[in-house]
Amino acid sequence: MKRTEPFEFYQPASLQEASRLLKENGPGGRFLAGGTDLVIAMKEKGLVPKYIVDLKRISGLSGIREQSDGSITIGALTTMREIETSPLITKKYSFLSQSAAEVGSIQIRNRATVGGNMANATPSADGAPALIVLNATAKIVGANGDRTVPLEEFFRGPGQTVMTSDEILIELTIPKTGPRLVGEYIKFSPREMMDLAYVGVAVAYNLGASDKKCEGVRIVLGAVAPTPLRAKRAEAALEGQTLTETLAEKVGQIAAEEAKPISDVRSSADYRRAMVGAMTKRALLNAAAGPAKSWVERRERRY
Amino acid sequence: MKMNIQFSLNGKSISRDVPTHRLLLDLLRDEIGVTGTKEGCGTGDCGACTVFLNGKPVNSCLVLSGELDGAEIVTIEGLKIGPELHPIQKTFLQDGGAQCGYCTPGMLMMSKALLDENPNPSEEEIRFALAGNLCRCTGYAKIVQAVQDAAALLRNR
Numbered sequence: 434m435k436r437t438e439p440f441e442f443y444q445p446a447s448l449q450e451a452s453r454l455l456k457e458n459g460p461g462g463r464f465l466a467g468g469t470d471l472v473i474a475m476k477e478k479g480l481v482p483k484y485i486v487d488l489k490r491i492s493g494l495s496g497i498r499e500q501s502d503g504s505i506t507i508g509a510l511t512t513m514r515e516i517e518t519s520p521l522i523t524k525k526y527s528f529l530s531q532s533a534a535e536v537g538s539i540q541i542r543n544r545a546t547v548g549g550n551m552a553n554a555t556p557s558a559d560g561a562p563a564l565i566v567l568n569a570t571a572k573i574v575g576a577n578g579d580r581t582v583p584l585e586e587f588f589r590g591p592g593q594t595v596m597t598s599d600e601i602l603i604e605l606t607i608p609k610t611g612p613r614l615v616g617e618y619i620k621f622s623p624r625e626m627m628d629l630a631y632v633g634v635a636v637a638y639n640l641g642a643s644d645k646k647c648e649g650v651r652i653v654l655g656a657v658a659p660t661p662l663r664a665k666r667a668e669a670a671l672e673g674q675t676l677t678e679t680l681a682e683k684v685g686q687i688a689a690e691e692a693k694p695i696s697d698v699r700s701s702a703d704y705r706r707a708m709v710g711a712m713t714k715r716a717l718l719n720a721a722a723g724p725a726k727s728w729v730e731r732r733e734r735r736y
Numbered sequence: 737m738k739m740n741i742q743f744s745l746n747g748k749s750i751s752r753d754v755p756t757h758r759l760l761l762d763l764l765r766d767e768i769g770v771t772g773t774k775e776g777c778g779t780g781d782c783g784a785c786t787v788f789l790n791g792k793p794v795n796s797c798l799v800l801s802g803e804l805d806g807a808e809i810v811t812i813e814g815l816k817i818g819p820e821l822h823p824i825q826k827t828f829l830q831d832g833g834a835q836c837g838y839c840t841p842g843m844l845m846m847s848k849a850l851l852d853e854n855p856n857p858s859e860e861e862i863r864f865a866l867a868g869n870l871c872r873c874t875g876y877a878k879i880v881q882a883v884q885d886a887a888a889l890l891r892n893r
């Protein structure tokens with residue numbers, strides 16, 4: 434395997450310094466978080482950064498915290514393994530910890546950060562759909578101050594986000610949700626692990642206690658468009674309705690129509706579209722059934 | 737660009753000038769001469785290069801030396817307890833958990849990480865934990881067996 438070319442390496446202790454380094458040194462620099470995308474790009478895709486700015490010496494960028502208003506903030510440098518195993522996330526949003534558990538291997542997840550997963554903006558990124566169904570916002574800091582954008586509007590295309598090159602994603606915030614929120618993330622790939630999603634589907638809705646009506650329905654598709662995609666027509670078809678197998682099937686078909694998949698080495702566009710239908714249906718039904726108890730049950734529940 | 741880094745390797749502290757772009761895997765093998773850690777793929781897929789970085793198993797083929805100042809690294813050479821093989825090493829030997837042995841250092845490090853967290857893993861939990869470690873020889877059944885036997889040895893110690 435190819436080795437990386439030499440580069441200048443900076444380890445700033447503050448965000449201001451990090452952002453200034455990118456501004457002053459000009460184009461060709463990259464931020465480094467866990468390196469599981471960046472080092473691969475340097476080894477496999479011929480990327481030669483002029484300089485690298487490591488974000489890991491800046492304090493306060495990692496960790497999961499529940500705020501007094503009931504929202505949850507996840508620092509951008511929080512690893513996927515921390516999200517997978519966080520007692521808070523596992524209890525409140527098990528489908529979000531499951532989506533983190535779908536990334537690579539434990540070794541990868543000990544390094545891969547949620548901020549890197551977002552900033553790298555791969556259409557198949559496993560972290561994105563579940564965070565978007567939870568209405569997460571992204572806080573971004575740059576030389577010209579900070580701003581907060583809905584994660585749904587953060588992605589611009591494969592590898593493209595709303596951030597400029599000197600901007601740093603510092604945290605994701607999940608606003609408070611109701612006690613009846615249920616959800617599911619399904620990563621569909623023929624290999625059980627260590628594969629990228631052919632299709633990813635995240636769903637969440639509030640499930641009425643007695644009437645079983647679905648409210649605040651959100652459905653987000655991964656790997657079937659240049660960016661994670663909200664299936665808004667499918668959401669509308671379920672809104673206020675009681676979930677049945679027939680309705681889940683219909684909602685899945687609408688989501689399949691909304692997807693904009695491409696054909697590539699992993700699968701044809703037609704197959705992806707069909708799997709969006711099947712996986713959306715399953716995700717909606719699984720969400721109502723409650724969280725899977727084990728890894729095996731989770732994988733089996735895809736079908 | 738070179739940089740002075742200080743880190744601990746298998747309990748010994750080391751101070752060294754290293755090129756910041758040198759991969760941890762190459763630093764270990766080519767510069768320090770500790771060659772138990774292997775390179776299978778170089779892309780994070782095979783796990784042969786697994787080492788503990790600050791207590792957690794990671795792929796050393798994806799870590800840059802520039803990141804390592806203050807780090808604590810444990811490699812397969814650090815697994816033995818004094819002169820004794822670690823129980824995980826014993827059961828891999830005994831059960832035929834290694835054939836050509838190329839994947840074995842990574843398998844052992846990852847098995848240790850699993851057993852540190854979960855002293856009594858099920859077969860599925862073992863397969864889940866070892867998902868990022870590829871073996872072209874054994875077919876995995878004997879590796880799973882070796883991890884289960886090691887777990888029993890460690891529990892009964």
Ligand SMILES: Cc1cc2nc3c(=O)[nH]c(=O)nc-3n(C[C@H](O)[C@H](O)[C@H](O)COP(=O)(O)OP(=O)(O)OC[C@H]3O[C@@H](n4cnc5c(N)ncnc54)[C@H](O)[C@@H]3O)c2cc1C
Pocket residue numbers: 463464465466467468469470471472473488509510513535536537538541544545546547548549550551552553557558559560600601602603627628629630779780781
């Ligand atoms: C073997 C293997 C398997 C994988 N499997 C999966 C998988 O199943 N699913 C999946 O989704 N991904 C997978 N990945 C991809 C990768 O692990 C994830 O996308 C990971 O979350 C990237 O995070 P990182 O911290 O390693 O990012 P880095 O590699 O450090 O950074 C990625 C990019 O984002 C930028 N960046 C990072 N953090 C910030 C920040 N806070 N602000 C601004 N810019 C930033 C960097 O400059 C760089 O351009 C896999 C990778 C490997 C090597």
Ligand code: FES
Pocket residue numbers: 774775776777778779780781782783784785786795796797798
């Ligand atoms: S050599 Fe590092 S994972 Fe294969």
Ligand code: FES
Pocket residue numbers: 833834835836837838839840870871872873874
């Ligand atoms: S024993 Fe040969 S690769 Fe595992």
